[in-house]
Amino acid sequence: MPTIVDISARHKGCYADDMDHLAVLRDKIGSLRAEIAQIKELNDQYRRERKNEVQAQVAHGQRHERLQAIQQELSQLADLGRRVRSVEQMKEHHRAGLHLVGKAS
Numbered sequence: 001m002p003t004i005v006d007i008s009a010r011h012k013g014c015y016a017d018d019m020d021h022l023a024v025l026r027d028k029i030g031s032l033r034a035e036i037a038q039i040k041e042l043n044d045q046y047r048r049e050r051k052n053e054v055q056a057q058v059a060h061g062q063r064h065e066r067l068q069a070i071q072q073e074l075s076q077l078a079d080l081g082r083r084v085r086s087v088e089q090m091k092e093h094h095r096a097g098l099h100l101v102g103k104a105s
Helices: 004-011 021-048 054-104
Strands: none
Touching: 021 054
16 A cells, blocks of 8 residues: 555656645545555454454454554645645635736736
8 A cells, every 4th residue: 555655756746736636635545544444344353253363363463553554644644635735725825816916917
């Protein structure tokens, strides 16, 4: 599963003005939600089974670690989303100023 660093590297240099950064973030969050749901189902299955073999316990630990990594990624995505939204607001403010200047001419 790609991390926020992977996403940034993949899109580095191709940030055109018309690229919808928020859509990229929404897609990533959607894929993380799907992964969380899958992990939850596997954890529920783990809890239902009385006999938890070593292999099942290891897998359970790995899922727990992945959930922690997802939590960290979501935190990074939230921060990135705030920055993207701030940049978008600044661009909109700038466009509005240019529009007013154009009307005055």
